[in-house]
Amino acid sequence: MAGKDKLVASIDVGSNSIRMLIAEIGSKGNIKILEELKKSIDIGKDTYNTGKVSLETIKDTVKILKNFSKLLDEYNIKNYRAVTTSGIRESKNKDYVIEQIKSGTGLDVEIINNSQERLLTYKAIREYLPEASQMRKEGVLIIDIGSGGVEVTLYNEGYLCFTEYVKIGSQRLKETLSEIESDTMDFPKVLEDYIESKSYLIKENLLKYNVSNFIGLGGELSSIYKACKKTDEEKSMKKLSKDSLKEFYKEARNLSSEELSEILGINEKQSEMVVPTLAISQKFIEMTKSKDIYVPRASLRHGILADMADEAYDTQRKIDFIEDIRHSIVDIAIKYRVDYQHVEHVKDMALKIFDKTKKIHFLSERDRLLMEIASLLHDIGKYVNVNNYQVYSFHIIKALDIMGISDREMDIIAHVAKFHADEEPQGSKSYEVLSYDNKIRISKMAAIVKLADALDLSHKNKIKSIDVKIKGSTLTITASSNEEIPLEKWYFHKISDFFEEVMGYKPILKQKGF
Known part of the structure; x- marks a missing residue:
């Protein structure tokens, strides 16, 4: 383009x-x-x-x-x-x-999936709300109210801290609780109680942060925002005060769909989502110290356009969101109490091997990112059980929600983590049902991570750096270390056959400095 x-x-x-x-x-x-x-x-x-x-x-x-x-x-x-x-x-x-x-x-x-939707929506925020960068530094909670669920994301000190998807979307709430609506005099209170029952863990998590900004997207927030703006000065802003939102909620909870439709200038189907949208917004803004709710003109479809621009021109926004993904992976690894020094070292060595062997593996830059994630998460199964932990790593990763990563990509990451140690893909039921292309991608990435993991088997970071060279049909890795590395040499030799089987090049480990 x-x-x-x-x-x-x-x-x-x-x-x-x-x-x-x-x-x-x-x-x-x-x-x-x-x-x-x-x-x-x-x-x-x-x-x-x-x-x-x-x-x-x-x-x-x-x-x-x-x-x-x-x-x-x-x-x-x-x-x-x-x-x-x-x-x-x-x-x-x-x-x-x-x-x-x-x-x-x-x-x-x-x-x-939810994580892809979240990434696209937040790309739209970056495109249409210039203040977003400063808010990320100060601390900002973002909620995107969809029909089926609410995407909740926290940025603090410029970094992505956590993301969650809660199945309490405006239409889902309306449909799920429809049987109760006719049996109560205060249906909005029922909505609030249900929302709170589904979001209390997020509320507890937010207590650790000083969140002073709040961004609301989706639902009927844009229509609510327009209705609450009274003066030309207010209309020029992208935010609505918390008090104004509260006042409108008090008014709306006593109005019919027909009345809301007329006030907001929307059709009756949309007006049915107004009270659930307000209830969700009210509950989440109460979890922060923000006095205002920002309502930018940003949506999934705007985010798609931003993503298309990013892919065409490698914009700074694309680079920033890749860093967001990386930061969220670090938080996940720490949450599952991995030996972070070890996984970080494995990741660095795996990336070095990947970059130096491009002419033999033909994997993409996106594959490089997936392998990087697998390297950081390969040990998280030890949180459950140190024995046969690779299987637990596989299932935990499959259940994770990582912003911008598709279900297919999560499956690839989980398989790479599963096969990073002794186990090989052949014979695995989950592997055998994959497409030919994905089998090859997983095997190549797993072969690289196996070598990298072997180079720090002792978890003591004995190997400070590596040099990687290809000559003929041999891949020589020269490890710089001033210590004996008997475990690393033994295990490297043990698992190196798999790399040769997949890539057609025999890995050899040499040591420099001892």
């Missing part, structure tokens, strides 16, 4: 609406929105009520997307990205829904 502006599109197949942005990405990665479309849909209502997207809703979805596709053709846009989240992701018939969209419209819709 370098050299001139390009037309692109982002499509968000959401739980209660389908939205599309058509934009122009400039030669420096700047984004200019040209057109925005939105159509209501009942995907989430179907899924959260019955577990499936109904045939009628599938047809409506295809019809909407077919019209969107025609507009893409009119603009002659080939470069687009279409994603869907919990509404389709959690439906039992998701594969059929995606296939009918493909056959009916020609559009490829990608099902993304």
